[in-house]
Amino acid sequence: MSTASAPETFDSWVGHDVTDVVKGELKFEPVPVKPWDEDDIDVKVTHCGLCGSDFSMLAGHFFPLLPQQVCGHEIVGEVTRIGSQVKDVKVGDRVGIGAQCDGCLECEWCVKGEEQFCPQMTFTLGAPYPRGNAKGTFSHGGFAKYWRGPARFAIPIPASLDSAEAAPLLCAGATVYSPLKYYGAGPGKNIGVVGIGGLGHVAVMLAKAMGASVTVLSRGEAKRDEAKQLGADDYIPTTKDAAADVKGRERSLDFIICTINPESLPASDYMTMLKPRGTFVLLGIVPKPLELSTMGMVVGVSGIAGSQIGSPAELKELMEFAAKHKIRPWVQKCSMDNINQAMADYQAGKPKYRIVLVNTDNGGTL
Ligand SMILES: [Zn+2]
Ligand SMILES: [Zn+2]
Incomplete structure (x- = not known):
């Protein structure tokens, strides 16, 4: 897959300063996409859960806000493109991406499959990539039409799990x-x-x-x-x-x-x-x-x-466990077009218990 054919921007809901989250004014605009690496996939985002960490990030509690901050880290969607080094995921698969989207892949924690403890663990909602063509550029989350990142952190969603109900499992x-x-x-x-x-x-x-x-x-x-x-x-x-x-x-x-x-x-x-x-x-x-x-x-x-998030291996295990035991998180679906209203509802404590944003034009159903 050549970089020449990859898109240069993804339309996303963006925070520009910390008052955006308070006022509920994320802007829908194009955001430069992660430089393509051959272990990457592109995902057409159908669903994305709304988590407290998205608010903390947008409010600048964790790090200073990026010029274009795209949060969202309970992402579910369909794989539309894969790199030449991607083995376990194919175009058309339904996958989920949680709070981690990369790591160094070389340290003791990455090597033994506990990537969440990697010193260069990359948060999905706006952190620097530690390697590859994207090194030093910042990750973007799932408040967007598309997502790109390493396939290693994409979790297969079992067929019996509903996409909206699978999303909250990811974080x-x-x-x-x-x-x-x-x-x-x-x-x-x-x-x-x-x-x-x-x-x-x-x-x-x-x-x-x-x-x-x-x-x-x-x-x-x-x-x-x-x-x-x-x-x-x-x-x-x-x-x-x-x-x-x-x-x-x-x-x-x-x-x-x-x-x-x-x-x-x-x-x-x-x-x-x-x-x-x-x-x-x-x-x-x-x-x-x-x-x-x-x-x-x-x-x-x-x-x-x-305790914090689990490893990709644990997430895969959780998805299988949830499918087997019919774990169905309580979700309230909302069009991603109405993300600002959803954020206000979240802050007012209204959701029981997870708001999941849906891109209907990407095939998600309300
Ligand atoms: Zn979260
Ligand atoms: Zn590592």
Whole structure:
């Protein structure tokens, strides 16, 4: 495939400064496309989920904004072009791209298939490519008509998975699947899930499908019924008095996955629920430093850990698992043409639980 035949721009929804995200003013315009490498594919984007990290990126919380910032990292679409070195993907395949779109491919982590730990791990939503013709240029996400990047990070979507429901698995799903697997969710394990939103609702479904018992902690009674619908075995309505909320539940959980990022997280109180050697797993980046009581951790021999996205291999495994166990994230579909309204709805906390943007002119259905 020659570079001469490759398009030079992809029409995309672009953030230009940090106020764009607040005002909901992404602009639809052509964006120069990644220089072609022979391990690349082009994907006609049909769907793209809307994730909290897109907002953090567009708000400049992670890095300064690029001149043309294109976010979106729960991308599903059809492969329209492949490079000469691409082996496992063919034109016409339905694939997904999550939060990582490249790595150095040479370090110990890339070599052993844990590319998410590569020191040059490339975020899909606007980070420098570390290699090839694109070295030093920045990645663009899926708020666009087309996406280009290395085939290694494109995940096959099993035929039985709906594209809109597969999209949230690519970031939200991967972010909870990875720690559920690592900490051994399965029969006989009691797991806590803090927060029912884009990540938490998938965590409950996955943990149940793995055979674990699940206790949900969520503010007030608002989500009790929904937690039950998702399969949760128990529900703790949380208040401002976290110590009282969890009283009588001491040493009941093997590990806790915390999907929320409030201003101040009562981690020490929640950690009293951990069995000895249990782990409190943080997925959200808390703005302020955490205050932790070491007494509970030492006596309970419990720990606190972070977790992030999974590897491409884990994502493939998750897709197969989701197909086998009929995991269906709760999605609300919205035309990508209305992305600015969708972003306002997201910020108002309206989605239950994931907004998926759809390019109908590329074959996506609302
Ligand atoms: Zn995400
Ligand atoms: Zn690497």
